[in-house]
Amino acid sequence: MADSSLAIAILAAGKGTRMRSALPKVLHRLSGLTLVENVLASTALVQPTRKLAIVGYEADQVKAALSNVLDIEFVAQTEQLGTGHAVQQVIPALEGFTGDLLVLNGDVPLLMPETVEKMLKTHRENGNAATILTAQMDDPTGYGRVFCDQHAIVKEIIEHRDCNAAQRENNRTNAGIYCFNWAALMTILPHLKADNDQNEYYLTDVIKDLSPVMAMDVSPTEVAGINNRKQLCEAEAVMQQRIKAELMLSGVTLINADSITIDSTVTIEADVTIEPQTNLRGRSVIKAGCRIGPSSLVEDSTIGANTTLVHSVVTDSEVAANGRIGPFAHIRGHALVGENCRIGNFVEVKKSVIGNNTNAAHLSYLGDAELGERVNVGAGTITVNYDGKNKHKTVIGDRTKTGANSSLVAPITIGSDVTIGAGSVLTRDVEADCLVFARSPQKSIPGWKPKYLRDEQKS
Numbered sequence: 001m002a003d004s005s006l007a008i009a010i011l012a013a014g015k016g017t018r019m020r021s022a023l024p025k026v027l028h029r030l031s032g033l034t035l036v037e038n039v040l041a042s043t044a045l046v047q048p049t050r051k052l053a054i055v056g057y058e059a060d061q062v063k064a065a066l067s068n069v070l071d072i073e074f075v076a077q078t079e080q081l082g083t084g085h086a087v088q089q090v091i092p093a094l095e096g097f098t099g100d101l102l103v104l105n106g107d108v109p110l111l112m113p114e115t116v117e118k119m120l121k122t123h124r125e126n127g128n129a130a131t132i133l134t135a136q137m138d139d140p141t142g143y144g145r146v147f148c149d150q151h152a153i154v155k156e157i158i159e160h161r162d163c164n165a166a167q168r169e170n171n172r173t174n175a176g177i178y179c180f181n182w183a184a185l186m187t188i189l190p191h192l193k194a195d196n197d198q199n200e201y202y203l204t205d206v207i208k209d210l211s212p213v214m215a216m217d218v219s220p221t222e223v224a225g226i227n228n229r230k231q232l233c234e235a236e237a238v239m240q241q242r243i244k245a246e247l248m249l250s251g252v253t254l255i256n257a258d259s260i261t262i263d264s265t266v267t268i269e270a271d272v273t274i275e276p277q278t279n280l281r282g283r284s285v286i287k288a289g290c291r292i293g294p295s296s297l298v299e300d301s302t303i304g305a306n307t308t309l310v311h312s313v314v315t316d317s318e319v320a321a322n323g324r325i326g327p328f329a330h331i332r333g334h335a336l337v338g339e340n341c342r343i344g345n346f347v348e349v350k351k352s353v354i355g356n357n358t359n360a361a362h363l364s365y366l367g368d369a370e371l372g373e374r375v376n377v378g379a380g381t382i383t384v385n386y387d388g389k390n391k392h393k394t395v396i397g398d399r400t401k402t403g404a405n406s407s408l409v410a411p412i413t414i415g416s417d418v419t420i421g422a423g424s425v426l427t428r429d430v431e432a433d434c435l436v437f438a439r440s441p442q443k444s445i446p447g448w449k450p451k452y453l454r455d456e457q458k459s
């Protein structure tokens, strides 16, 4: 008798030959997460007590991609001898286990958590030996075909390549998502044979020997498998539609939504407007009231409330509330921009801390710098942070104004309330409350003319 404990096993050992890639298939990305992370996300509502990932091809890379998943256990499949062989590898790990095993293909990333929850409920209510997800596909080419009676009781699954012409007419396909009573599966799984066209151990072969096995039809979209990059692109379109629909219903305005991409890992508060050609990626957070775009990229960054960001790129950084960013600003490398700041046209901010109410409106590079509050960075100010080997720090105190085209050669500390004359090249620290300039004095030479003019006037 099965108890209510649940283990999941994700098949992630294959290479994915049809992707034509050096990267294992399950590590290709879909809306910001790897395929295998998307698959894991589909189990969010079922609380598994054990989480197993079967890894083989480039196992270390796959393990690294899942290393932040709590309590995940990796099971090695050193040779990829088929999906049945893959599940056989979990037998030692599940010694003494008495619950149900949910098996998920690592390349079926659009599955909804609600579907998995419903599948498990159906499985348990009916006391099934196995419950499988199926879909009636317009074009079932490549998928295993599921043969059922009129009560959705499954007789067998036959792989596309092992089907005869009549069997191929059946458009009910196997999704590769199974819930097994583990004890029942254990009576069959160890005895699989590889007598098929591919000489592989097929997990699908256990079905004909288990009873009862029930099929649960779901939408073809949800269980589409990714075997090549064309299918990856189609899945991306579906995922983007889902993400954007959810955001719009939660109070986010998307202008020309088709031109925008948003990762599933991005958080956007209500009353944000995203303008066309904007891409929001990674663990980014966009706070209420922002206007982002057109044509902007925000990656792994937080944008504070009521900030506008136009034609700009922000990566790995944080902009606090009421910012005015762009057009054409680049904020990167763990930069922290304070509240009410203006980072304007062609300004790059790298690994710098910018105090509240500070402005850098035009044509500047601020790298490895620490700016106080109410600083005004004059047009063309450059922190000269790199000597060709090491990076050095620039510190600028509150209310200081850097003149246009000043070069601040780091390491350098400039006090508060300093005015820097335009065109200065500063190489030494500057005390607070002063005017400082470092440039060649201006000279006029009365009556001077170019030689050709003097020659003309002589003749």
Ligand code: UD1
Residues within 6 Å of the ligand: 011, 012, 013, 014, 015, 016, 026, 054, 077, 079, 080, 081, 082, 083, 084, 085, 086, 105, 106, 107, 108, 142, 143, 144, 145, 157, 159, 173, 174, 175, 176, 201, 202, 203, 204, 224, 225, 227
């Ligand atoms: C499999 C099913 C097929 C179903 C389809 C749904 C079998 C025999 N066939 O076919 O009925 O319609 O999925 O998408 O199961 N893997 C391993 N180790 C292996 C082989 C595969 O871990 O030795 C993993 C792959 O990494 C992949 C998954 O299992 O994540 C499915 O393998 P794949 O080769 O894509 O199976 P399909 O031919 O698509």
Ligand code: CA
Residues within 6 Å of the ligand: 105, 107, 225, 226, 227
């Ligand atoms: Ca597949």
